[in-house]
Amino acid sequence: MAFMKKSNGSRRSPFAAVLVIAAGLALTGGGYAATTAAVAETAAPAAADAAQLDTGHKLFLANCASCHGKNAEGTNNAPSLIGVGAASVEFQVDSGRMPAQASGPQIQKKYPQFTADQIDAMAAWVATLAPGPAIPTDAQLEANGNATRGGELFRINCAMCHNAVGAGGALTEGKYAPSLVGVPADHIYEAMLTGPQNMPVFNDANLTPADKKDIITYLKYVESNPSAGGYELGNLGPVAEGLFIWIFGLGLIVAITIWLGAKSN
Amino acid sequence: MSNAVQAKKGGFLAGTANYLDERVGVAGILKEFGRKIFPDHWSFMLGEVALYSFLVLLLSGTFLTFFFQPAMTPVIYDGAYGPLKGAEMSIAYASTLDISFEVRGGLLMRQVHHWSALLFVAAAGLHMLRVFFTGAFRKPREINWLVGFVLFVLGMAGGFTGYSLPDDLLSGNGLRIIDGMIKGIPVIGAYTSSLLFGGEFPGETIVARLYGLHILLVPALILVFIVIHLFMVVIHKHTHYSGAGKRDDNVVGYPLMPVYVAKAGGFFFIVFGVIMLIAATITINPVWNYGGYDPSPVSAGTQPDWYIGFLDGALRLAPTHLEVTAGGVTWAWNILLPMIVGVGFLAVVALYPFIEAWVTGDKREHHVLDRPRNAPTRTAIGAAGVTFYAALWAGAATDLIATNFKMSLNQVLTSMQILLIVGPIIAFFITKRLCLSLQRKDREIVLHGRESGRIVRLPHGEYIEVHEPLDAHDMYKLVDFADYKPTLARPNAKGKITVGARVRAGLSRFYFEDRISPVGQIELEAAHHDHASELDAEAHKELTN
Numbered sequence: 001m002a003f004m005k006k007s008n009g010s011r012r013s014p015f016a017a018v019l020v021i022a023a024g025l026a027l028t029g030g031g032y033a034a035t036t037a038a039v040a041e042t043a044a045p046a047a048a049d050a051a052q053l054d055t056g057h058k059l060f061l062a063n064c065a066s067c068h069g070k071n072a073e074g075t076n077n078a079p080s081l082i083g084v085g086a087a088s089v090e091f092q093v094d095s096g097r098m099p100a101q102a103s104g105p106q107i108q109k110k111y112p113q114f115t116a117d118q119i120d121a122m123a124a125w126v127a128t129l130a131p132g133p134a135i136p137t138d139a140q141l142e143a144n145g146n147a148t149r150g151g152e153l154f155r156i157n158c159a160m161c162h163n164a165v166g167a168g169g170a171l172t173e174g175k176y177a178p179s180l181v182g183v184p185a186d187h188i189y190e191a192m193l194t195g196p197q198n199m200p201v202f203n204d205a206n207l208t209p210a211d212k213k214d215i216i217t218y219l220k221y222v223e224s225n226p227s228a229g230g231y232e233l234g235n236l237g238p239v240a241e242g243l244f245i246w247i248f249g250l251g252l253i254v255a256i257t258i259w260l261g262a263k264s265n
Numbered sequence: 266m267s268n269a270v271q272a273k274k275g276g277f278l279a280g281t282a283n284y285l286d287e288r289v290g291v292a293g294i295l296k297e298f299g300r301k302i303f304p305d306h307w308s309f310m311l312g313e314v315a316l317y318s319f320l321v322l323l324l325s326g327t328f329l330t331f332f333f334q335p336a337m338t339p340v341i342y343d344g345a346y347g348p349l350k351g352a353e354m355s356i357a358y359a360s361t362l363d364i365s366f367e368v369r370g371g372l373l374m375r376q377v378h379h380w381s382a383l384l385f386v387a388a389a390g391l392h393m394l395r396v397f398f399t400g401a402f403r404k405p406r407e408i409n410w411l412v413g414f415v416l417f418v419l420g421m422a423g424g425f426t427g428y429s430l431p432d433d434l435l436s437g438n439g440l441r442i443i444d445g446m447i448k449g450i451p452v453i454g455a456y457t458s459s460l461l462f463g464g465e466f467p468g469e470t471i472v473a474r475l476y477g478l479h480i481l482l483v484p485a486l487i488l489v490f491i492v493i494h495l496f497m498v499v500i501h502k503h504t505h506y507s508g509a510g511k512r513d514d515n516v517v518g519y520p521l522m523p524v525y526v527a528k529a530g531g532f533f534f535i536v537f538g539v540i541m542l543i544a545a546t547i548t549i550n551p552v553w554n555y556g557g558y559d560p561s562p563v564s565a566g567t568q569p570d571w572y573i574g575f576l577d578g579a580l581r582l583a584p585t586h587l588e589v590t591a592g593g594v595t596w597a598w599n600i601l602l603p604m605i606v607g608v609g610f611l612a613v614v615a616l617y618p619f620i621e622a623w624v625t626g627d628k629r630e631h632h633v634l635d636r637p638r639n640a641p642t643r644t645a646i647g648a649a650g651v652t653f654y655a656a657l658w659a660g661a662a663t664d665l666i667a668t669n670f671k672m673s674l675n676q677v678l679t680s681m682q683i684l685l686i687v688g689p690i691i692a693f694f695i696t697k698r699l700c701l702s703l704q705r706k707d708r709e710i711v712l713h714g715r716e717s718g719r720i721v722r723l724p725h726g727e728y729i730e731v732h733e734p735l736d737a738h739d740m741y742k743l744v745d746f747a748d749y750k751p752t753l754a755r756p757n758a759k760g761k762i763t764v765g766a767r768v769r770a771g772l773s774r775f776y777f778e779d780r781i782s783p784v785g786q787i788e789l790e791a792a793h794h795d796h797a798s799e800l801d802a803e804a805h806k807e808l809t810n
Contacts, residue, residue, distance in 0.1 A: 105673065147348035155434060155556050159564040164434060165554045169565025170664035174673035177565065221348050222554070228366065229376055229548035236669075237435065239662045241549050242571025245383040249543055250391060253314055253384075254307070256535055260528070261307030 056125030059118055063099050072129055077103075084194065085132020086123035091190035093119045095183075105174030106197055133193045133203075140209050141185040143220035150218030153211055157202065165222050167235040171198055181223055185216045299522030304505040308399075311392035312413075313529060315420075317536040318385035319487065322423075325378040326480065332368050334360040335476035337432065337469045346553050354432075354557030357472045361431040361552055376544035382427060383549075384540060386420040386572040393417060393614075397647050400635035401504050402618040404628065409497040414615045416490045419483055421572045426479035428550075428570055432472050435550070437558030438567045441466065442580070449600030467560060504634050507745040509738045513632045568661055575610075578660025579603035582682050610653065617646075624772045625749055638707070639746035639783075641700035642776040648696035649689035656685040697779070704781035707743045710735065711784040712792040734793075744783045751777045 061070065067078035074080030081088075092098035096110035114122070123135060155164055163169050166180030175198050180188065192212055195201030207215070226232065233240040285291040303309070336356040342349050344359065345366040364371035393413060396402055402410040425443075429436045444466045447458045463470035502516045511517050519525060555564065569577050580603045587598035613620075621643065637644040659666070660681045667674040714732035722728050735743070754762050754770035 151348045155562040163566045164564035170667040170674040227548040230546045238568040257307040257310040
């Protein structure tokens, strides 16, 4: 803004000094915040230590074992978690699906019940039971792949359940493919990797990490770029459009005809 | 020279009019058409809405033809839309994307075209419902009903051919269903599909062929049928609702010139404005989301535009496992049955005026419209038809209903299947009983006047509510309707009662067995004589005592 103004007008604006100061403050402040954030990220411990494993085990016993069994071997109510990997734990717990609120055709998403540290601890403990898919790295999740390829892969592999733009869709007997709008990249990646609930597994041989990155890039593009044509009616396609034209389009016009008809009486 | 002549005759306008009149007899045409009378009622404008939407379709469609290329030759997209850059797609899809993102005003025009297409068929449908429920299809307008019906079907055809042109995933999925339906027809199916698609689906010609149909044949036919439709309106003159002074041999309203020309002209711009408003603010068919057509993927939530929805619904609601192999041919009844249901439903709609005319045996001309309640069985049949159509229509959205209302897809499907059969029957009886009750209420009002809510205490202590008698104009509307009675099967010239006569008598009984007769003169006078203003009578009594 400040630069635009300066370059446009030859005359110095009375606000120029204020704007320069504001820009300077923003630059230094932003820079400070960025560097401290970077430091915080690098400072986070990567390796699972014994204390973390212990916490994870305790959390598991207190919150998960009643259904999944004390040794995560599974019961009649819930599957074994041996070999599901850390990725599965993070997806299920961080999206709020686990601990399950109620049994039904499908476990619902809800507000997550644990902090990130607690989830990491549980994931680390479950990962010790047997080898399984690991939590993806930040580099794998960055939405900087090829959106065109991602779109194509998404349409071929995902759209039949999740809809072409990830608006979601119905499955049998009350099950459904949820909407992908607003789902964080790590959950998308982990879902592909672990195939939660009714979703098939797209392992790294099926969709390589690069493919997964492309799909995430495509979904994030669609999510962050609203339709050029205006309000999207929930991306539900022709049904929403048909309802709109009957209720609002024709409704408005009928209201106008009534008004026109009433004028002459 | 011309100046002097024009000055004498009253200026440029009069001069031009005179010029035209001397060469093409414009005065006679204006006299004939300009004095056409149109009655005023909001429900008479619905057909107009369809007409104006069609004009908007022509205008926006012409714009689109300047930029759309109906070829299926594969190209690598290198346009403005990021997530498709570098993707292989047909020229048709690429040019649709160019219209959306690179042609100035292109996206707006695409949305105008699509929204007005939806509005065109919707307004035509609502207009048909108005014509049906008011009995405007009766003699002499049966043929015009047929013409209108053809227009509705042509609207569907125009819409579907247009829907398939962008060659995106959604439209390709739609075409695939059509291909499947064609292939489901025994014996000729595979050949027909091969002819249509120029080989195996999807081929490389279908878009160009549909384009020819969409911009040439279908709109030309629609135009021709619109001309016939309007010409017949002129010949038959417009119908009007019953009221004092409105008869079967007159039309009460305003002349076309100048009142209706101004009104209709203004209304055109209102409809245009509403379409523009919607098109400028609401996305329709975001083709860039779907990607180019590729026969392998199918997106969840794939639906046709609303007017094809009932056929898609019929397919979804059809019971599965109905394939039968007979004579070396597979009869896919789960495909054939929905087609038969869809076509059969449309056939009943097309032929209804003739069916009703045959049942009533009424050869009179009808220019005064029925109030729906005064034809209870017809109204009930209409309600049943609407329910049937609505169930098929909702059937096309079973998956969206299931996800958005958190229900089981299978249960939604089963409910719709039940609704499809049971719904029309329930709708029929409820509507018929409602109509009869409303007629009874009308009778009551005619005979005893309106309850005024005014309670009067008479001198001897009795309380009565004063009923205000209707004025003649209001009463006319309540008593002016045809009173059909069930006819008996009559022997023909040879003295035999044919099966046809029996069926007709049966149908007549079905139509008119339960009926409320309009209040007649004698009955009305009797009612007035009996309790004509009890207040007056009481007052009279007081005086004579």
